[in-house]
Amino acid sequence: MRGTSAWSVRHQKEAGRPLADRDERAGSQERALVCGSRYFAGHGAHRRLDQILAKGRSQARGQLTIGELMDRSRLEAFSDGVFAVAITLLALDLTVEGPGHGPLVEQLYDKWPAFLAYLISFFMIGIVWVNHHALVRAITKVDRLLLFLNLVLLLFVVLIPFATATEADYFPANSDDARLAMVLYAGVFLGMSAGFGGIFEWTLHGDRVSQPLPPARHWPARLRFVGGALFYVLALVIALFSAVASFVLIALVAVYYVLENTPVYPAPDRSGDETVA
Numbered sequence: 699m700r701g702t703s704a705w706s707v708r709h710q711k712e713a714g715r716p717l718a719d720r721d722e723r724a725g726s727q728e729r730a731l732v733c734g735s736r737y738f739a740g741h742g743a744h745r746r747l748d749q750i751l752a753k754g755r756s757q758a759r760g761q762l763t764i765g766e767l768m769d770r771s772r773l774e775a776f777s778d779g780v781f782a783v784a785i786t787l788l789a790l791d792l793t794v795e796g797p798g799h800g801p802l803v804e805q806l807y808d809k810w811p812a813f814l815a816y817l818i819s820f821f822m823i824g825i826v827w828v829n830h831h832a833l834v835r836a837i838t839k840v841d842r843l844l845l846f847l848n849l850v851l852l853l854f855v856v857l858i859p860f861a862t863a864t865e866a867d868y869f870p871a872n873s874d875d876a877r878l879a880m881v882l883y884a885g886v887f888l889g890m891s892a893g894f895g896g897i898f899e900w901t902l903h904g905d906r907v908s909q910p911l912p913p914a915r916h917w918p919a920r921l922r923f924v925g926g927a928l929f930y931v932l933a934l935v936i937a938l939f940s941a942v943a944s945f946v947l948i949a950l951v952a953v954y955y956v957l958e959n960t961p962v963y964p965a966p967d968r969s970g971d972e973t974v975a
Contacts, residue, residue, distance in 0.1 A: 787859035851893030880937035895924035
């Protein structure tokens, strides 16, 4: 035994122990190693966890009950669905008589007012959808008033396909019916602009957006967002005298908003989805 190494002696003692004792000791050593590795690995993770909790607490400030507020993502999803339906309904008026009603090229030519009205209305709905998305993503609180303002906007968005089809049936004539159809067309866009302006006005008051605008920028922002309403009023008045001139003015407004970068609120910096209330 004199030449036996310490490791051999310890090994022989270990081998002489019951199997259950050896398993228990091995398990204890493994648990100690795991706990130690978790301690050192988690030392930095604790700081990250504190940051996440702090961020969650800051985002949770101002939350109310589910009965009082609706999540912003539901508001946006519902609105996107309505926009999608409205923009799809526009295409339902793009039809031809089919075989037995003359050459196809003539049938398509006869429908050029419908194609033109479809093009303008399509971009109008698309513009409102883009600006609606840019505005809603800056909102941090969704309350009952905002929900009804959003419904007013969607009310007129859904009317656009009907107004478009009616206007296309009488365009480019300048009869009493044609002028009335153009008044309806301009009036729907005016209502849509008023609904959108109501939502924007709601964002200017209280702590409702991620980065509120300073009071000095309120009026310039109002003019950028709802300035088109003044042109829709003008188009409505002109429609009483000339349907074509009114349609041209509405088309110019659409071109303007396609080229103009309307959003005024910077996008909030969010690393993930959260419940906004």
